[in-house]
Amino acid sequence: MAFLNPAQPPLAAGAQFPPRRQARYALLVLFLGYMLAFVDRNVVSLLVVPIEHDLGLSDLQMGLLRGTAFAIFYSIFGFPIAWLVDRYNRRNIVLGGVAVWSLMTVLAGLSRSFMSFFGARVGVGAGEAAILPSATSLIADYFPPEKRGRAMGFFASGIFIGSAVALIGGGLLLERLHGQVTVLPLLGALHPWQVVLVAAGLLGLPLFLAALFVREPPRLYLHGRTMAQAAQQSVGFFETFRQHPRAFGAHFIGFTALGFASYGATSWLPTLFMREHHWSALQVGARLGLMALLLGPLGAIIGGMVADRMEKAGQRAGKLIVGATAAALTIVPAIVMGLSGSAWLTYAAAAVLTLCISLIWGVAPGALQEIAHGAVLGRVVAVYTALLNLIGLGLAPPSIALLGESIAGKNAGLGTAIAIVIPLACGVALLAFATSMGAYRQARADLKQ
Template sequence: MENSANIRDTALAASTPSASAGWYAVAMLCAALLLSFTDRLIINLVVDPIRTDLSLSDVKISLLQGAGFAVIFALAGLPCGRLADSINCRNLIAAGVTLWSGATIACGLAVDFWSFFAARVAVGLGEAALVPAASSLIIDLFSPHRRGLALGMFSLGATFGTGAALFIGGVLLGWIDAGWFSSVPSIGALAPWRLLMILVGLPGFALLPLLLLIAEPPRRHTTGLLALSAVFGRLLANNATVLRVCLVKGVLGAGDYALIAWLPTLLQRAYGMTPLEAGSMVGLAITISGVTASLAGGALSDAIARRWGMRTRVVLLLGCYTLTIAGAASILFADTGQQAALAFAIWALGSIGGYVVGHVVMQENVPNEMRATTIALSLTVTALIGIGLGPTLVPLVVAHGFGGDGKLQSAMGTVSLVASLLAFIVIWPPIRDGFRSARARV
């Protein structure tokens, strides 16, 4: 399978778009991913004001953070992936950006739990199209030995988006509190958290014309969509590598979203930080770790693929998930807000590195006809397990495992540690196969 894929990619090299067109597409898609994560996660910075204004419990807030977004994100993921394998990916992405940007603005206008929940559902529906379609575009725009770096650059959008949601959100809240927007008609008198939602939803509309300048690359296949039976066959091939990577992304996602959803609140409740201080600290932690993991993970995986073959990329996940275990354990024992943020940075270094490497591993273990579908499947699993359960598990563990609101940090550490240990166990068989493949090439 690997040899035939290499031959096909080499034969089609002449039809690959120019490097400048490829990197322009990566830059615009990275910007779209940044905005998607900003709009997805901005709610985490204003949990307590929303809870107070709408009279919500922590569990209801967690549903807005997680399940409200994740359910439709999961349900729409696979259909969007199948669409991306058969229609113009650029236009599908543009439609998604339009929908989620408008829905983020609608979050700021919500009057109760259910109207907020409906707006979050629409955010999830719009974002479901982005990563499958963008991944398919990037794979067709770059040669096999540059895909790791290209996908790593694209994933920077998630890193900067997570940091931007917290850092820029904190800055905007400061400006709002200072009265910078008080004279703006219609919205100036809104509560700060409402105005914040509206302001972060607007940039998506400015990005649309730039996205439409991306040149759709020629499809690297002519056989059309694979039958579902063939899709399932590829998921189970090579010791179920693709399926296992999908599963570990979901399991580890529970830890990701448990920490991202509640760390800003922990820093404010337990360590007395302001929203700006909490957002800046978490944003700095995930940005530094994310940039390092995205670029180093992509480039290192390319180097390993060139030296020992593409099937050995997966061994890098061993180091990535070891880091997540160390980060989760450190959260349990952190005594200050700075220590908690540093522990989160260690977690993020491993988690984001694993995301980038796993992304390429999945793409290289399936034919071109199902690349977007494969990514969509991983996003569906991540949405159901990670986004859907992660934020809600924390208050549930607090209530039923530790018996009090003062144990938020212990619950966060417990959820993330269990998630990282499970991910390590699930991914071990493909890692073992990767080591065997590397030894055979020595």
């Protein structure tokens, strides 16, 4: 455990948060880490057509590679990693995660079969399981409650900037290498899609070096106690859920359903434009990348700012209200996006959906900061990310592929499936949030006491 050495000594009671410059640098590195995680996770969505061609795969197999393989092991490794997050140096856990997922992305680029690709995606999921629990815990100790919404919103905007980098950068590289086989030292002959994945994985090296300069902040919940003393005096992991099942249930159901909607809609969007509207990989990458780059971060930051304003105004369920608003606003653009026969109307609907669904990505883990004790926060976030990835990422892409194929045959029907599945998921989220505001407020009050 030398690499995972325990955190710095605790702050004395009444001590201030770490210096602003230190907090901002850490937030920037965490943001870049989350951004790179989504580059490595999402660049595959741009590569569906060439991968299916070269490896002889179906939409269902690609759904398994993009979602299920990643999500299962992201979830499995998330729990032991989160246990470490609650006890040991979180900066070092982030470093380990960056190293693992970057290496596995390179190995995905070297894959020659479905099974080797599947194994590499499992490794990407295992590595990326480190980033969200670590960042949520670190940000809770770097920023006071009234500033966490914006901090988490900025961090969460890495989802969309990473997706944009994957689409734009991947599209440009694919276009440049179109029809060429690249021979690299030690790696041999690579198709263009393989070069894209290898390049994405190598971006982890400068991030790893930058993360070495992040300082581990004191854990504010200790207040002069040792970790063992704080653990004895705080509510345990399982007792946390038993005390407030409705609050945690609403959070997990609502935000997981919205994650399902988001992954289901966006994971097949590049394929939809290429297959139904005949856009090239370069056009898809540039247009969808620009959309993600502009609207995704804007929505995540707006969601965080609105939540902070509600916090200052005394609205203790503000983060759930943001989630409910996102669910309600996503339904109509999802239907239009799936059923429209016009490429540009589909694009406009996708833009509105991107802005609306992005409101949740900062407030979802941020809401857990307000109802889970710091001694168990990492593991609570791991439960959320496990559900989000198993159900949202793991089931949404193959579910839409299966429904589309059942409606219109192999490699077809994606738009119709999106128009059916996404509104249903948003309805589930809206119901979960609307019926549990009081329970969430009570959980916050009890934790404060």
